[in-house]
Amino acid sequence: GLAANILHAVFAAHSGIPSIALEVLEGNDRAMAFYRKHGFEVVDRRAASHGAEGHASLIMRKLLSRA
Structure with a gap:
């Protein structure tokens, strides 16, 4: 879907860095999944x-492959 396309565009735009991180509100199970x-x-x-x-949150990270 659209969200996956946007996320993959972000990956492509940052392909030269080793990882990318984001912050998700704790309990936002749909986003975390x-x-x-x-x-x-x-x-x-x-x-x-x-x-x-002011809400608890989780930091999530993905390692990006270097091309």
């Missing part, structure tokens, strides 16, 4: 006091 499907793994957790908009 989408990112896991595309190779992201949870690498850190931010408490509500340091997370996005």
Whole structure:
């Protein structure tokens, strides 16, 4: 779908870097499943006091292959 196409465009635009990370609100299972499907793994957790908009969040990272 559209979200996957946008994500793959981001990967292509950043192909020269070793990894890409993003932040997802904890409990947003749909987003987490989408990112896991595309190779992201949870690498850190931010408490509500340091997370996005005052909510606990998870940092997810994907290693990008170097071409």
